[in-house]
Amino acid sequence: MTARTLPVPDGLDGMRVDAGLAKLLGLSRTTVAALAESGDVSLDGRPAGKSDRLVAGAWLEVTLPEPDRPVPVRADPVPGLRTIYEDDDVVVVDKPVGVAAHPSPGWTGPTVVGGLAAAGVRVSTSGAAERQGVVHRLDVGTTGIMVVAKSEHAYTVLKRAFKDRTVEKGYHALVQGHPDPTVGTIDAPIDRHPKHDYRFAVVASGRPSVTHYQVLEAFRAASLVDIKLETGRTHQIRVHFSALRHPCVGDLAYGADPVLAKRLGLTRQWLHARRLGFEHPADGRWVEFTSEYPDDLRIALERLSAEG
Numbered sequence: 001m002t003a004r005t006l007p008v009p010d011g012l013d014g015m016r017v018d019a020g021l022a023k024l025l026g027l028s029r030t031t032v033a034a035l036a037e038s039g040d041v042s043l044d045g046r047p048a049g050k051s052d053r054l055v056a057g058a059w060l061e062v063t064l065p066e067p068d069r070p071v072p073v074r075a076d077p078v079p080g081l082r083t084i085y086e087d088d089d090v091v092v093v094d095k096p097v098g099v100a101a102h103p104s105p106g107w108t109g110p111t112v113v114g115g116l117a118a119a120g121v122r123v124s125t126s127g128a129a130e131r132q133g134v135v136h137r138l139d140v141g142t143t144g145i146m147v148v149a150k151s152e153h154a155y156t157v158l159k160r161a162f163k164d165r166t167v168e169k170g171y172h173a174l175v176q177g178h179p180d181p182t183v184g185t186i187d188a189p190i191d192r193h194p195k196h197d198y199r200f201a202v203v204a205s206g207r208p209s210v211t212h213y214q215v216l217e218a219f220r221a222a223s224l225v226d227i228k229l230e231t232g233r234t235h236q237i238r239v240h241f242s243a244l245r246h247p248c249v250g251d252l253a254y255g256a257d258p259v260l261a262k263r264l265g266l267t268r269q270w271l272h273a274r275r276l277g278f279e280h281p282a283d284g285r286w287v288e289f290t291s292e293y294p295d296d297l298r299i300a301l302e303r304l305s306a307e308g
Contacts, residue, residue: 002064008043013056017041020054021062029192035062073103073130078115084145084289089154089282091121092147094291097268100140102131112146123148124155135159136167136232144171144273144291149281157281162232168277168288171227172216173237174270174301175246176257178223182215186240190233199253200235202243209233211240219304221260222249226274237271249300264300272297 004025012020021032021041033050035041040063041048043055054060080096093112095101100111113134116123123133126149133148135158149155161167191206193199210230217224223246227237235254241247242254250256250266261267277288293301 003061004064005059005061008054008056008058008060010056012054015054016050017043017048017052017054018050021060025062025064035064040064073111073117073132074114075117076110076114077118078110078112081110081112081115083119083121084291085287086121086150087282089149089151089280090147090158091116091123091150092145092276092289095138095143095146095273096294097141097143097296101137101146102134104130107140109140112148116148121150123150124152126152126155136162136169138273139235139238139269139271141268142271142273143294143297145276145289146273147276147278147289151281154281158278161278165230166279168275169229169232169273170275170277171229171237172272172274172293173225173227173241174222174249174297174304175225175241176222176249176260177246178218179213179215179225179241179244179246182218184213186211186213186244188240188243190236190239200233200239202239207231207233209236209240211236220308222304224301238269264303266296266300268296270297270300 012024017036018029018032022029036048036050039047042061043058078099082094083091084094085092095112098109100107100109102111102113125132127134133155135149135155138144138146149158187210188202189206190200190209191203193201208231212228214226215223216226229236238248238251238254247254247256248269248271250261251269252258272293275288275290277286280287
């Protein structure tokens, strides 16, 4: 354990303890909240709760845990993980449901990097040890296209491309109800949910987040929507459509109707990374890849269509 004592900077005056310390120390809000609940955070000698407010100039004392060791990558085969394209620089895969992009604390299930390792695919050594080669991620419950860098050059180029928003990320989502207008842009900042650490929400002080959408087909209870992401925030599509009161069908964490999900046989959000396009890091040529719907999403769509 390491103790740190420092004054609260003026820029954090009035912020919640969990949000302010996360920004100040580079920790997650979940980690800071756990420290506060354990009595490891104090302001001017008094214990501070995660929702208490910081005061500029107050003396902040934090007892930090030892840094987490990188979660090791296990080379475990991943059923359903399909390689769509591979060369010396990149490997493009079709990720099945229930698979994380890379290992993380608390996750014991299969991962894309573990599946690639088991298949003998050597990826870039750039990035944190547990997510080497990973230049973007999909949620565990989201299926579809992912690219992983194999060469160090590809990792550098692709990371910059995602940061500069030159990568085209296309998704299909089945959302409840009928968005109006049928073609539009959702421009709303996203940050962690103020009450639920495992969720995100539209928050005025959040990071800029832009989602473009077009309704492809309207059914009685839901709409199939084509989505293009301009930014890539965690849970962005799920948060934005939930904020419009049109959550992804089956996305119970963000307000979806459990009755409709059960009727369509869904146990996760209907959300699929349909296409991914980028300039190839080796020669700059434009490459684009697409993914078909997995069985659970296809069957749900057929059932919805059959209802009229």
